[in-house]
Amino acid sequence: MSVWTEFLRDKKFEIKDDYGIFLHEFKTPMFFSTEKDLMTYLGDSELKEVLFIKFKEDDNFKLFGSEKRHQDIINSTQKKKNIKSILWAIVVLVGILAYQKYFKNNEDPRDFKLWILLASIVPIINFGFEYFSYKKNNSENFDGFINNSIFVFWLNKSYKANLAYILPVILSICFGFKEILELGKSTKYNLINDWALLKSQVFLGEYYRIVSNLFVHSNMLHISAVAGALLFLSKLFLRFYNIYFLIFIFLITGIVGSFTSMIFHPDDISYGASSSVLGILGFLISFILKFSNIIPKNFINEMLTSSILFIVFLGIVGFNYIDNTANLGGFVAGLLLGATLDNRNSVEAKIKESFLKIKI
Helix, strand or coil, X not given: CCHHHXXXXXXXXXXXXXXXXXXXXXXXXXXXXXXHHHHHHHHHCCHHHEEEEECCCCCXXXXXXXXXXHHHHHHHHHHHHHHHHHHHHHHHHHHHHHHHHHCCCCCCHHHHHHHHHHHHHHXXXXXXXXXXXXXXXXXXXXXXXXXXXXXXXXXXXXXXXXXXXXXXXXXXXXXXXXXXXHHCCCCCCCHHHHHCEEXXXXXXXXXXXXXXXXXXXXXXXXXXXXXXXXXXHHHHHCCCCCHHHHHHHHHHHHHHHHHHHHHHCCCCXXXXXXXXXXXXXXXXXXXXXXXXXXXXXXXXXXXXXXXXXXXXXHHHHCCCCCCHHHHHHHHHHHHHHHHHCCCHHHHHHHXXXXXXXXXX
């Protein structure tokens, strides 16, 4: 019997109404007087928060998505989310047009296409993942779904989550500084010229560029994609390791990416922390595969699938825009670091200890 099943069995509460839901992350069950009230709440809430649902004729809570009638709720909510995604894409489109007109008249038109992709297609793909995860819920994968929910809950309880903002904030400050310098056209400083990975300058002795290029980003699209991905991965990374090790992986994989770019593209200019982001991603992929006996299979599958899509998307869309050689070098370096690091006992102990501290 899983932890969740025991919790549901032992939880003492009085069902005063005919309809109800049980929420994710150990929240208090909610009950409604009418089915309309229940459906209204479900339509306005995030379905990923819902674990179980109860209708009038049901004696017990049923795993949400496990019955045919639940699909009407899922389909309706999916449709609303897609409409919101389209509206959000329109808002982003208007913002980009204003940004290009008043601040960046010479912006590369490829940035415009990438913004649209990120603003509309990516959210729809995320909704699709959520949709199909509920479509496949049944009694056979009940334990996997519940264990995954507990694991995600545990990840989100990290007291070090705020530390995940350190690197994205530093990168954003550097970008803001670059933008301020560019607004003052008379300035003699240019961060791309001064900090980027100009290979010819490195060969002349400016070795600092091997690291400094990680803190230079060309535009809002570049910094938004890098900082957003870095924030997400850092939160996961810091659940198992400290901030110092995160910075170490960030720098080491970024440096490896710089060297890879210098070897295969000695005449090109490179900058940005995407090689470090992919290095951290590679490290985490090795990590979750190594600890597959602890980490739920659902989480591993979702992580691997989203990672593959992210890498393919980055490689195809940014083939002529991003230094994929540097990214590949950083990713491989992260994979190797994650595979060679032997800390199984400490991580297992940390997971088990922290689970005991979770208060329901």
